[in-house]
Amino acid sequence: MYVAVKGGERAIDAAHDWLAEERRGDPEVPELSLAQIREQMSLAVNRVMAEGSLYDPELAALAIKQARGDLIEAIFLIRAYRTTLPRIGHSRAVDTGAMRCDRRVSATFKDAPGGQVLGPTFDYTHRLLDFKLAAEGAAPVARQAEPTEAPTPRITEFLNRDGLIQDEAHSDETPADMTRQPMEYPADRALRLQALTRGDEGFVLGMAYSTQRGYGRNHPFVGELRIGAVEVEMEISELGFDICIGEVTLTECETVNQFMGSKTEPAQFTRGYGLVFGQTERKAISMALVDRALRWEELGEENVGAPAQDEEFVLAHSDNIQATGFLEHIKLPHYVDFQSELELVRKMRREAEGSMKEAAE
Amino acid sequence: MNVTEVGTEARQRWMGLLARAPAARLAELFEAAVAAPAHAWLRMPETGGVMVRGRAGGTGAPFNMGEMTVTRCALRLETGEVGHGYVQGRDKTHAERAALVDALMQGPKAETLREAVIAPLAEAEAASRRERAAKAAATKVEFFTMVRGED
């Protein structure tokens, strides 16, 4: 039975009005500008761009403002917006080796060429609340030093030179796109990486953590973590050559994982890979760990039944917009569904009572 | 100058610079340099998404990361030069100015534009990149050995 019910329009309008008022908060307090959010809440902006799967800091700032700081709601807004954009094309694969690094650290080689560059990190802060920030002060000024012109080669390149790490086969194959075709399992690595880079930070972090705690352990070292700007290039068909169409900040994490070898592979190091929009370090490291866990089959490892090895489980549950859409819909009216459940329970109770009476007689 | 005489590399450089330039700065420089020439649209400015790709392991097979917003247009000046604008973001006048500069750079005003628009944009970009690199350099770790154990 399906019963269409109409009503509640006035209530909905009033709820929207109140939402707008609450979003603004106390009018005595100055209103936030998008520039303020973009500049001063930049890691929130980065997360919204990464999981919203659209690099546009202004739009992400607007989404955060509209969503009252609820980042998943903001990501939802960005996802909805991006579906309205015509697809102009795709870029050349970005060259992260040419990244202008704000930060570049390696946990495996102290004296890596290019050095250990900390960048604007929280790492060595004491995690004590800084009450000075509660008051307005002069804008802080960062120190500067003479930059070196020397390149910052990839850490994995050294290991690769000695054949100590599994090679990453170069190709120019067109990767499948989960935003264009429905996911099919088993998914190839390109699809897995796409799902992970736009996946929920909390979920990917939890999955990565589970591998560290022993559910599909893969012994990762952060071979290299780099954050910085790369130019994006695209082939323009009407011009017949590539041009740079802009610049994006990315976080890249390459893990070097212990690997004892298998039936098909000699003992060597293997890799996990994370690449995420913005300064999004936790997410990039998590992505690399989960990527590595999902590669058990191609590396001939044993499936120990760990959640992080289960491709369908990971990929089908990593998207917070799918998840929240399905989860939150259960609070919307289900009057009719519930009515039928109620009928069913009453009927079962009546039948049970009837048979109990019969048994007593 | 004939369109085909413009070197591809030079054109790639200025188109990239225009794509990355802050829209407000480009507007300022452009308006100070020349009066906007009359033109006909070949493609009206339109905003869309470009799927950005990365490579597994940084060097392996490509995968799709996510999109970025890009606005593009194409136009023809009354003098015949065709300009293309592809710029990051959603600003249609940014794309229009980029296309106008691209067209003018192929004609007799190229030198004026190079001096008044391209050079200052390139300088500003280089300066801001240098500053960021200098800040990063200041956070580079200098290791020194405190105590070395007996071996």
Added chain:
Amino acid sequence: MRDDALSGGFTDAPVEAARAFRAALEAMACPGSLHEVAGAEAPAPLSTAAAVLLLTLCDGETPLYLAPGHDTQGVRDWIAFQVGAPMVGPSEAMFALGRWDALAPHDAYAIGTAEYPDRSVTLIVEMEELRAEGVRLTGPGIETEAHLSLPETAAFQRNAGRFPLGWDCYFTCEGRLAALPRTTRTEAL
């Protein structure tokens, strides 16, 4: 790139594309019905109607095959700027454009899969003439019967026999278009 590649697209794309899409939709919904479209001017031998269909249905994500006769530098350049569709061979194409004979063999195209019957080609067939006479059409979208000056019937009968798989066709001539989906039955008179 030749200069004429840069002109001849829609001047008011949202409105013109919406009108053209409506015509394309009606044509497919009522097989055999004729529709006039306008707004595109492409290099020869591309007809106005075929150019309008390309502008309306194709973009950078719809691989396109140009059959011999239509595969000219002028047409390629025009499509590169106006449409952006990647050029591919028949088996990978989502759209294929050309004269009926040039499009042969007609079994070389994608006809979809059981899970995704929509992953099939749409043929845009350029015609010398296109009139509502000749082959009898019956089936969904046709109240009693319709007629269309098709180049043959055997290939269309074979195609309909593969339903739900198969390809769909547009026929174009100057500014006129008609369509024949895989659901239509054809009979030579």
